[in-house]
Amino acid sequence: MGEGCKDKGKKELIGRGFRTYLRIFTYAKPYWFRITIALFMAQLVAATDGALAWLVKPMMDKIFVEKNLEMLKLIPLAIVGLYVVRGLGRYIQNYFMRYANLRMVMDLRTDLFKKIQGMSLAFHKSRSTGELISRVMSDVSVVRSANVDVIKNLIRQIFTIMALLVVLFKRDWELALMGCLTVPFAGVLIDRLGRKIKEITKASQEKRADLSALMVDSFSGVRIVKAFNMEEQETKRFRKQLHRLYALSMKKVKAAELVSPLIEFLGSLGAAAIIYVGGMRVISGRLTPGDFFSFMAALMMMYGPIRKLTKVNNTIQAAIAASERVFEVLDMEPDIRDAPDAVEVKGFRESILFDHVWFAYPDDPDTWILKDINLEVEKGEILALVGESGAGKTTLVDLVPRFYDPTQGAVYLDGIDLRKIKQASLRALIGMVTQDVILFNDTILNNILYGRPKATFEEVVEAARVAHAHEFILQLPHGYETVVGERGVRLSGGQKQRLAIARAVLKNPPILILDEATSALDTQSERMVQDAMDRLMVGRTVLVIAHRLSTIQKAHRIAVLDKGRIVEMGTHRELIDKGGLYSHLYKLQFSGEEPLEPVLLGG
Ligand SMILES: Nc1ncnc2c1ncn2[C@@H]1O[C@H](COP(=O)(O)OP(=O)(O)OP(=O)(O)O)[C@@H](O)[C@H]1O
Ligand SMILES: [Mg+2]
Structure with missing residues (x-):
């Protein structure tokens, strides 16, 4: 950027510029x-x-x-x-x-x-x-x-x-x-x-x-x-x-x-x-x-x-x-748009399928972040993704709500290419709880309502109870009407996560994407978040980027990602017995009761 854009060939540009104005x-x-x-x-x-x-x-x-x-x-x-x-x-x-x-x-x-x-x-x-x-x-x-x-x-x-x-x-x-x-x-x-x-x-x-x-x-x-x-x-x-x-x-x-x-x-x-x-x-x-x-x-x-x-x-x-x-x-064309013949999906019935998916970020098209991903997540399944930082876990799950389109290959929902589905109807099926919780500068109530704006107050309270958030909300000065500042400054990390979970509970989506926080919470808070997560996962299809041992143990299958490739896939036991990358990561990260992830500033 900067001053580098001195106009040359002025005559032409001035005409065009004035038309723009x-x-x-x-x-x-x-x-x-x-x-x-x-x-x-x-x-x-x-x-x-x-x-x-x-x-x-x-x-x-x-x-x-x-x-x-x-x-x-x-x-x-x-x-x-x-x-x-x-x-x-x-x-x-x-x-x-x-x-x-x-x-x-x-x-x-x-x-x-x-x-x-x-x-x-x-x-x-x-x-x-x-x-x-x-x-x-x-x-x-x-x-x-x-x-x-x-x-x-x-x-x-x-x-x-x-x-x-x-x-x-x-x-x-x-x-x-x-x-x-x-x-x-x-x-x-x-x-x-x-x-x-x-x-x-x-x-x-x-x-x-x-x-x-x-x-x-x-x-x-x-x-x-x-x-x-x-x-x-x-x-x-x-x-x-x-x-x-x-x-x-x-x-x-x-x-x-x-x-x-x-x-x-x-x-x-x-x-x-x-x-x-x-x-x-x-x-x-x-x-x-x-x-x-x-x-x-x-x-x-x-x-x-x-x-x-x-x-x-x-x-x-x-x-x-x-x-x-x-x-x-x-004048910018949005790069992700509804196709003219896009269909509305009403629910989720069978599976999410990644079919030979390759992905590179548009601003770095020469670096493959995901390489030939083939993966089918069945309805009702909990699939955990593990892998070193930068392996491509977040990128992979971001393809499901179609935040990005695969560079090659395709992702299917019940056999329909995501590019042929109306984005709003697709995203209505998906709940997300991400690494960094974003709270809007608004009341707790409205922040939870973001999950389903038409919900009643009773439903919000119920969701907050499920998410172990109700108790701490009541202790806030104005309860559900308390305004949480930008990015929820006045709440602890664990509290913010529980609000995010409440939001997802209220939305009640069939598909859930969880990107577990890498930063460790204290034991008590950790337990509450964990328990809330468990309740949230019940009866849903879950893709979870797991950093906690307990999550991994609950997963039906684990996919191990390494530099953009799925290198191992199986249950916890199977992968431990195999003695490959998973067992190595497991020893590194999950050998103690608590995750040993370093706490990254700004994680
Ligand atoms: N917007 C972007 N543009 C270009 N490259 C990106 C972009 N976002 C992420 N990357 C790169 O893609 C790779 C995978 O990132 P990703 O966030 O998927 O990793 P991750 O497995 O979720 O890591 P972590 O466990 O640290 O969250 C990284 O090398 C990262 O540098
Ligand atoms: Mg990530």
Whole structure:
């Protein structure tokens, strides 16, 4: 990542970039009515600007030159009236534009969120959380503020400029043309600086993403940070990243702030020429003072809109950069999708079959993680998977809920290829309890309800009882209504696991996938978790990655995985008698009552 993506071949890219930005406006469709009203109001406001400049002539010629008393009363009234209309128009315009814009942003963020959630596990593992958050929040923000600018300024200012141009050309078209001479110069200037800003924005949005990624890592890994005394180091890393963003921002300031002064300078040249030529015309009597001052008033009034317009280009360039990042996400094809002819499975009847399954992770396609796996798990069977760390156990079980598709071969459920089954119906049959329990920032009740949102409170309590969680939940300050923090910080490892088990009990799936925690719990907690697991397994088909002796002993069969291959298969007794890898692992891991797994930090 980083600054490596300088755009070359600019012309082509700018066209494409702008089209990308315009795609944002497909989100405007549902709000077209309000937007139309707003645009109409913008025209009204612009017209009042033109009218104000127009009024300068009768004011000068009738009031000051001819001393007309009628006009002396009418013109001030007209001015007040114009400002009332203008203020009302502006208010309505801004109100509806903001409304449409905020709704668009909401819709856009929802789509992004949905898209990201729909992406496969492989995708999520290859992207950092912070980076994804930054696409949804920061990039959309840039686009949003651009929309406000574009609609408010671009549209209104263009209308205003047009209205004022009418006045200019009506008063003296030759002078008006003279003023227009500066336009091409200004155009070139604006274009140059705008491109620069687009490039810088792209780079700084990437930096922003890096920053959020760093924060997510650092905050969610705060235990490790503290354990290794890395607070200062992390802060330094953060500051260093911040500094890169700061440097880019300053670069942007340098380019963006250059626009106004340069345009003003060009404008002053134009104004000087106009005053000189216009002054001569008044002196020679070709123009009335009213014509000239009305012209000058229109010219002065154009200054604001033009200045804003030049800034709009900068904003649009920034928005192009950000919208490219937004649509990059929206245009992604989820790699795991329901086939068009996917079937709904209602239950589980016979078996899960791995047929010559080979698997490599998409981001490392040359390394086979699973090699020629052939395995059939019958309904009602408990199959334990054992193997050294990194052997591919988690990868293997992740294929069952179709978190990944096999690279070669296939997995079948009751004879149907998983790729031909609707994902939702497949996953409804599967319960998972994983190594690291994820609790949502919500009440205990809702965390358990995640297993089956429509369950009654009684059913939740029953599930919690089965999972040996009910007792400790009642001791919490608000019982089932206690909020557990992100990742359940306030609960112990064993308690979290029991909540995860309660969740699975509530879901009551025919197929169960257990990835036992490698970190040892204390004996009492261990016993409760174990007992809860045993109750959960009753009457289900279970694939369990076993780290506990008792689990292994309960299994009907054990598959031993070594570097992605199943090297041994049989009952505990058979495998011990065989004296192969299993008996070796067994001596290593399970010789004591307690598992001897080292407690890995961050396991
Ligand atoms: N997203 C990924 N991309 C690339 N390689 C991966 C990915 N996830 C895991 N691996 C690799 O796949 C191999 C198997 O990992 P897996 O998690 O299946 O092992 P495991 O047997 O469950 O280990 P453990 O007992 O430590 O949990 C490892 O070498 C790991 O580095
Ligand atoms: Mg694992």
